[in-house]
Amino acid sequence: MTRQEEPGPLPAAGGKTTRLPRFLGRRRRVLAAAFLLIVLNPLLNYYLHSSFLQGWYQSFSIGNLWFVSPLEGLESLLISKTLYTPSLIGMVIPVGIALVLGRVFCSWVCPMSFLLELVDGLRRHLSGQRHLANRLLFAKRVLWFVLIGEIGLSMVLGAPLFVFLSPPGLVGREMMMLVFFKNLALEGLLLVIIMLLELLTRRFFCRTFCPLGGMLAFLGRHRRLRIHLDKDGCTSCGACGNACPLGLLPEQGEGTSAYCWNCGECVDSCRQKMLSFRWQLEKTAVKRGNEQ
Amino acid sequence: MTLGRRDFLRQAGAACCLSLLPVSVAAGLSATPVARNLLRPPGAVVEEIFPAKCIRCGRCVEVCPYRSIRMLDIRHGLHAGTPLIEVTKIPCYLCMKCVDVCPTGCLRRIRQSETRMGLAIVDRFQCATWIGTTLCRTCYDKCPFADRAIRLDQLRPIVNEALCTGCGICTHTCPVTGADGSKAINILPLQAVEKAVG
Known part of the structure; x- marks a missing residue:
């Protein structure tokens, strides 16, 4: 972590601070x-x-x-x-x-x-x-x-x-x-x-x-916690793909693949807030979410 | 192009040497580090499966209050990360803490008296008492199972094979050091003893 990237003081402390x-x-x-x-x-x-x-x-x-x-x-x-x-x-x-x-x-x-x-x-x-x-x-x-x-x-x-x-x-x-x-x-x-x-x-x-x-x-192939993609609001900007440390493409639903390690970088990177961690209770729900 | 007999033999010889190289390297890399006065901690499973069973978590090294156990590195090949006790430096004081923390059962949970890390062997040509230089009985005095594991026979130390735990305290305290670093009483790993006996 370089100095700039450390979490800044809380917003209450004053002015505009860039937070992680x-x-x-x-x-x-x-x-x-x-x-x-x-x-x-x-x-x-x-x-x-x-x-x-x-x-x-x-x-x-x-x-x-x-x-x-x-x-x-x-x-x-x-x-x-x-x-x-x-x-x-x-x-x-x-x-x-x-x-x-x-x-x-x-x-x-x-x-x-x-x-x-x-x-x-x-x-x-x-x-x-x-x-x-x-x-x-x-x-x-x-x-x-x-x-x-x-x-x-x-x-x-x-x-x-x-x-x-x-x-x-x-x-x-x-x-x-x-x-x-x-x-x-x-x-x-x-x-x-x-x-x-x-x-x-x-x-x-x-x-x-x-x-x-x-x-x-x-x-973790059938894990419960997965990256959920809301396709309706996705603009396919590619920000999540750039952010993913493993080189996956969450905008194509790779956040649910076995390779994803749930770090949440893509969730952070999405400007449209279309990616989120989602607790999937049924296996089928994951697949249906992808197909839509 | 024809190949002369000499060239052929030379090339064949080189090929043989090259093909044997990995074998000799592999043999070197899988050679056990256990030797005279170099022992596994108490309760260790037999040396053949020790490197397979040990997951190199280092917890026995961390828990040892006497710092007797040290960790091998990659120069010992497949045995990298396994624990070893060099009794001439720091022997095992049989506190039995390491056997309790081993998560893989590589060090079995045994009692102090059941420990068999090796067997003490008195070198009767080195021992000051046996060759008659002086009346030394340091090993007898320091043995944690005094008068049982080491007894005195006409004031000369004798090891009882049935009771010796191989902790190495006798080796550590022995005042006689040979030219090769060996003491007048040395700990032989159990397998070596079995080989020597039969």
């Missing part, structure tokens, strides 16, 4: 809080010996409430061919969230997303251009092949690959290494590469190459 769009502001606050959590966590563990908060987004615990990342948990389960109840229970909440809300972990919580927002903000600040012309694009469905390939390769090698090369996990691990051992793990270079690729295409890694994103997108 509704969901962007909220999302950045959530992302920053989630990032702060994994920065604070090793510090609390190391200096205060407090084990109330533990781990990072591979497995995170708040007291006795444990979370286990679904893909890492699944890999561990598939390769070792054993069930472990705490691990399964830890996966319930993340899987439930993905089933109902879709891929929101990626856009609202993932520490990599926070870093990429920073890179994007910095680029915007330095180049003065609001939207990046994406230079390197892959078909969206590559995401599924990455997911299948990753699980397949892990099973062939007999060792899960994503667990030690997962960017969201790596951010946490590097933080912990820094606090505990005062050095950084070499695989952190992967994070630097992903951050550099962000200058080539927005969310280059997230949109097609993150197996965890693929897994959560797969789980």
